[in-house]
Amino acid sequence: MAEKKAIALQVNGTQYTAEVEPRLLLVHLLRDVLGLTGTHIGCDTSQCGVCTVLMDGRAVKSCSVLAVQADGAEITTVEGLAQNGHLHPVQEAFWEKHGLQCGFCTPGAMMVAIGILQENPHPSEEEIRQGLNGIICRCTGYENIVRAVQHAAERMPG
Ligand code: FES
Ligand code: FES
Known part of the structure; x- marks a missing residue:
């Protein structure tokens, strides 16, 4: 050993x-x-x-x-992610935009989303889709994950 x-x-x-x-x-x-x-x-x-x-x-x-x-x-x-009983804006966005189905990929998808928004607070849809390349959602719920990232971008201070 x-x-x-x-x-x-x-x-x-x-x-x-x-x-x-x-x-x-x-x-x-x-x-x-x-x-x-x-x-x-x-x-x-x-x-x-x-x-x-x-x-x-x-x-x-x-x-x-x-x-x-x-x-x-x-x-x-x-x-x-949640602080003092408040969800992180990305968590709220996934909730509000139904960015999950079975939820298995969701923790990773949210961390990827935060990484995307930290590098680029105002990404285009194409940039979001490119950033999400690194995550596989077996439920194929990509459309709502993209919407959730867009929603989070609107809510998060740059
Ligand atoms: S468990 Fe790490 S990339 Fe799949
Ligand atoms: S929500 Fe089921 S794997 Fe993504």
């Missing part, structure tokens, strides 16, 4: 330390070690995007990042 490494990272504003094997993926650290199961796993080929989280403000597929690479990083998962 490989020697464990000590890492420290902030997740949803809380500081954590852990001893992890170098091969441990960030998604497994979040789900299995920290118990944050809102981040889903939908493939083993880094294609579906449902594991997306924000790492230092950038949307990343947490199944493509080693936990040791997140040492010192600030991570935001879907559990960290």
